[in-house]
Amino acid sequence: MARVLVIGGGIAGTAAALALHKAGFETAVHEAHPDAAEDIGAFLTLASNGMRALAELEASAAVTAIGFPLTSLRVLDDTGAERAHTPMGETSDPHLRYRCLRRGHLNTALQAEATRRGIPVRHGARLASVEEGPGGVTAHFADGTSATGDLLIGADGLNSAVRRSVSPATRPFHAGQYVFYGYTRAASAPGPDASITMVRGSGAAFGYAESPDGETYWFARVSGDPLPAEELEQGTPADWRDRLLPLLREDATPAADLVAATGDDLMVTNATEIPTGTPWRSGRILLVGDAAHAASPATGQGASMALEDAVVLAKSLRDAPDTESALTLYEELRRPRVEHNITVSGNISRGTHTPSAASRPSDEDLARLLEWGADLWAERHPH
Numbered sequence: 001m002a003r004v005l006v007i008g009g010g011i012a013g014t015a016a017a018l019a020l021h022k023a024g025f026e027t028a029v030h031e032a033h034p035d036a037a038e039d040i041g042a043f044l045t046l047a048s049n050g051m052r053a054l055a056e057l058e059a060s061a062a063v064t065a066i067g068f069p070l071t072s073l074r075v076l077d078d079t080g081a082e083r084a085h086t087p088m089g090e091t092s093d094p095h096l097r098y099r100c101l102r103r104g105h106l107n108t109a110l111q112a113e114a115t116r117r118g119i120p121v122r123h124g125a126r127l128a129s130v131e132e133g134p135g136g137v138t139a140h141f142a143d144g145t146s147a148t149g150d151l152l153i154g155a156d157g158l159n160s161a162v163r164r165s166v167s168p169a170t171r172p173f174h175a176g177q178y179v180f181y182g183y184t185r186a187a188s189a190p191g192p193d194a195s196i197t198m199v200r201g202s203g204a205a206f207g208y209a210e211s212p213d214g215e216t217y218w219f220a221r222v223s224g225d226p227l228p229a230e231e232l233e234q235g236t237p238a239d240w241r242d243r244l245l246p247l248l249r250e251d252a253t254p255a256a257d258l259v260a261a262t263g264d265d266l267m268v269t270n271a272t273e274i275p276t277g278t279p280w281r282s283g284r285i286l287l288v289g290d291a292a293h294a295a296s297p298a299t300g301q302g303a304s305m306a307l308e309d310a311v312v313l314a315k316s317l318r319d320a321p322d323t324e325s326a327l328t329l330y331e332e333l334r335r336p337r338v339e340h341n342i343t344v345s346g347n348i349s350r351g352t353h354t355p356s357a358a359s360r361p362s363d364e365d366l367a368r369l370l371e372w373g374a375d376l377w378a379e380r381h382p383h
Helices: 011-022 048-056 060-064 103-116 229-234 237-248 255-260 302-319 323-350 363-370 376-380
Strands: 003-007 026-031 043-046 068-070 072-076 082-087 098-102 121-123 127-133 136-141 146-149 151-154 173-184 195-200 205-210 216-223 266-273 285-287
Touching: 003 011, 003 136, 003 146, 011 026, 011 103, 011 302, 026 146, 043 048, 043 103, 043 302, 048 060, 048 098, 048 302, 048 363, 060 098, 060 103, 098 103, 103 121, 136 151, 173 255, 173 323, 205 255, 216 237, 216 255, 216 323, 229 266, 237 255, 237 266, 266 323, 302 323, 302 363, 302 376, 323 376
Parallel strands: 003 026, 003 151, 026 121, 072 195, 151 285
Antiparallel strands: 043 098, 068 098, 072 082, 127 136, 136 146, 173 216, 173 266, 195 205, 205 216
């Protein structure tokens, strides 16, 4: 097997293409959006595990050139009192430190890196259907074009078109919260440098971090039923401020001032997840990233899990004796970890019990799993 079609040019898809290219496969990315700026309003944190995956892809420089590092976590209660302040992640290695950045900027950086390595990234290619045959799998696009490969990777996100071919009955569902994201330079964010502050508010879970150039990134997670689609489409930043501020003004924390000082750089989304146990593959088709295992944003692990997917998938295909064995190996390695994250993150969003971390690999085991030189198949099938 040599030719891989990647449907979706977001974080999961572009990272998968980088990994597959490094493993020696012919890879092309097909992205529905006309440019790289999908979801440019929201921001995310890449945790140390995600940064480790990027390092194994030799893509650290493309990402550390944007955003800013986070080295500690601070927790405030609803009175504004500091309850904890601890180191966060692998702070000793600049390439493995947590990083805060805008999603759209990360997409652009990864796509630019793919193009630099000679990986085709085609924009405006909206998938219409997938057709499997004895000699390969063909993606048909809405503009009448098509592409054929030996394997098709569905990395097209929460509302995946590829997933309709693999698990047509699967539907994303509400995770119990809606989430606001915003940016402001008009109010100071108190706290140490390179720290993310989490506020355990009485009406919302709030978090903020200030960039080195003085811009504060903030989010708020509010429990409740999903916001209707028409409200999300028609709502304005002023509407969202008016909805959020009364929940924050009950507390003596910096949250309300930061939101009040935010202008048009404010958006809201529903927290959504994919049910655990959802099928990931059918024949020559495999789902990765949010298309397979979207979780609520409460743990902040979505992008990092997608980057892990990319490395483990490429290594599985590189090391296993055939495609079927490779995809089986990939699923065995990934499903327990990502579904644990879905469960933990969903429970945080819903305010229910979080299970133990028994299914999570240790940091040492994860590092070994991601290490590019380690043979995944040989380590699990010793002679």
